[in-house]
Amino acid sequence: MSQQNQVFIVAAAVTVLAGNESRSEAAPAATASEAAPFDTAADAVERAWAPEWPPEGYTMPKLDVPPIALPPVPILNDLSVAAWAEAGRFAYPWAAGIMRARHANRPEHTIQRTERAVLRRFFGDLVDRVTVFYGADPLNYWDFGPYVVELGGTEAGAQNYGYHIYIQAAREDRTPLERLVTLAHELVHAEQYERFGGSLQSFGFYYFQEYKKANLVYRDNAFEEEAYGRVEDSAAFLAALEAAYHAESNPPAFCLVGVEAVLTIHNTTAIKMPYSLRWSELQPWKVYWLDPNHHRKHFVPNGCGGITRTPEIMFDHSLAPGYQKRYFPLDYTDQPEVPDPAKRPPGLVFEFKQVGSDLQLKRPIK
Secondary structure, X not given: OOHHHHHHHHHHHHHHHHHHOOOOOOOOOXXXXXXXXXXXXXXXXXHHOOOOOOOOOOOOOOOOOOOOOOOOOOOOOOOOHHHHHHHHHHHHHHHHHHHHHHOOOOOOEEOOHXXXXXXXXXXXXXXXXXXXXXXXXXXXXXXXXXXXXXXXXHHHHEEEEOOEEEEOOOHHHOOHHHHHHHHHHHHHHHHHHHHOOOOHHHHHHHXXXXXXXXXXXXXXXXXHHHHHHHOOOOHHHHHHHHXXXXXXXXXXXXXXXXXXXXXXXXXXXXXXXXXXXEOOOOOOOEEEEEOOOEEEEEEEEOOOOOOOOOOEEEEEOEOOOOOOEEEEEOOOEEEEOOXXXXXXXXXXXXXXXXXXXXXEEEOOOO
């Protein structure tokens, strides 16, 4: 007999014995006049073939059944460094999932072009892999049972989960330098995330470990010490960051003649992709449709006059219904004008890719 059947029989025996404790012998069966009236002929047949149990005169055998003891519910009371690290392996990915679900229908941005050019000097192409949510609703803590990393106060103003940065303030409520400092701090955490193999579980494991080693003091955590030490607490870095911003936001005056801004959108998905594009905030959106495995070159004459191009693309971020459209700023290149449109160089290329039910726009990996 299988263990499962044994447990079932023991449980059934306990139930029957418990029912017999209040009477010394079985109660007599109800007479036909006392039985409930049949509702239908089918009920009558069913009851006729289902006699009452136990039958009259039957004596239940005595079974020596030991009491069934359930195992105690495990209590997370190990507060060692190793236990904190294991808790972080679960808590951090869990928090990342909560944040993605909480902001599923909110605008997700790549880093703005000028800010990306500034930060690229310090973080390289990492700036192309992260996205930012402004006006975010961050968590106040990360927890797993009794293991809690407090993130209240200023620490909750910005948070990083892998390649996703959540900033509580609206973008327009921060000065350019304030935005750059916040982004730089979170990019340090993105570097740490890559350092541990691009794994939320590994990052959480070591973050919680260092938090426990720091006696649960947020700023004394080795991860935060590195981020603050490289950014906010480094006068040399802040000076270099400000100088880079002024250099990128105030380029030398010159006049581009006979060149054009060029970028290319490639649809690598199996669906016909609708999207909208505009070259600056002052221009209206223009709608395009792109067939599967096709690309389109977008270009606009640049010329003189100090025109600043800030191209943006807008598209539904998911194949599932109910998602809002999201905006992404795009880079472009200024290239010599070619009379034959077919021979125009592609400029910078961006690809639509399908990841599960999500649609993503990324630079192709070279």
